[in-house]
Amino acid sequence: MPIKPTRIIVSPALQTFARNFKKARKAANMSQKTVHEQTGIAASYVSAVERATRSVTIERAGRLAKAVGVPLYKLLTP
Structure with a gap:
């Protein structure tokens, strides 16, 4: 039987942070x-x-925000 690919559901918060x-x-x-x-x-x-x-993680998100010079909340705001 063929294996069905699984659909990965990405949270809106993660998509917002990524973008x-x-x-x-x-x-x-x-x-x-x-x-x-x-x-x-x-x-x-x-x-x-x-x-x-x-x-x-919130700790890594903070390090990433600091590296690019923006406050963390801006990366989490849609």
Whole structure:
């Protein structure tokens, strides 16, 4: 029997954070590698966060916000 692909449901909050973080990173003219160098968070993790395929802890969300120079609440605001 073929295996049915599972649908992953992404929370609206995670989608909002992902979209806003990517926009803020690009506005700061930063690469994912630069974010990694400033935060110690792996560039592959940063990429996954931006695609909303990885959840982010509040602690890491704060580090990411600080790296791109925006308050955390702005990354969480739709």
